[in-house]
Amino acid sequence: GAVVSQHPSWVICKSGTSVKIECRSLDFQATTMFWYRQFPKQSLMLMATSNEGSKATYEQGVEKDKFLINHASLTLSTLTVTSAHPEDSSFYICSARVGLAEGYEQYFGPGTRLTVT
Amino acid sequence: GNSVTQMEGPVTLSEEAFLTINCTYTATGYPSLFWYVQYPGEGLQLLLKATKADDKGSNKGFEATYRKETTSFHLEKGSVQVSDSAVYFCALKSFTGRRALTFGSGTRLQVQP
Numbered sequence: 606g607a608v609v610s611q612h613p614s615w616v617i618c619k620s621g622t623s624v625k626i627e628c629r630s631l632d633f634q635a636t637t638m639f640w641y642r643q644f645p646k647q648s649l650m651l652m653a654t655s656n657e658g659s660k661a662t663y664e665q666g667v668e669k670d671k672f673l674i675n676h677a678s679l680t681l682s683t684l685t686v687t688s689a690h691p692e693d694s695s696f697y698i699c700s701a702r703v704g705l706a707e708g709y710e711q712y713f714g715p716g717t718r719l720t721v722t
Numbered sequence: 723g724n725s726v727t728q729m730e731g732p733v734t735l736s737e738e739a740f741l742t743i744n745c746t747y748t749a750t751g752y753p754s755l756f757w758y759v760q761y762p763g764e765g766l767q768l769l770l771k772a773t774k775a776d777d778k779g780s781n782k783g784f785e786a787t788y789r790k791e792t793t794s795f796h797l798e799k800g801s802v803q804v805s806d807s808a809v810y811f812c813a814l815k816s817f818t819g820r821r822a823l824t825f826g827s828g829t830r831l832q833v834q835p
Binding site: 609611639647648654698700711715716 | 823
């Protein structure tokens, strides 16, 4: 099946710094990738939809200037958490979409755990 | 808007016990329904899906039937194994509005030998 990787799998950063998380589709091209955030014991909340070559579409309540998304190629999307604060600590998961029609599938990366100290 | 409600966990069972994890949904139109599984340290994997009412999705001994009248998609397995220990997410995909998956809160299953 389709494989999606994320890097890093775990990162600790100091408050005020920025962190970049990469999401790659390893054996397929993805025109659309989704970024989710998961709090402990809670569901995955969609943050934004990333389309190759265009601006990301953010969900209501997600600060686009804080969570910068770049989808520069058909196999790579990046999420940059700018000026991170402890409340940004969470598990970030990306997902790549395969197929264009209504029957498309989503394949998920293993997630990145961000801890802001 | 769309939403998915799952039973809270953790669910702890002995090996070979019967499993049911309840899932109900609210959605506009006729969504597709999914169960995903997340093993420790791994990404979410599609377990099974159903795209229309009365469809039954099945995989690895797990089953779920799309019940439109009760807006439910309960996950069942007749005999669980220790290797089934994981977090299970119910999700829906609607073809109106947002098109990404909407997830339930997840249910952790612990199977003891």
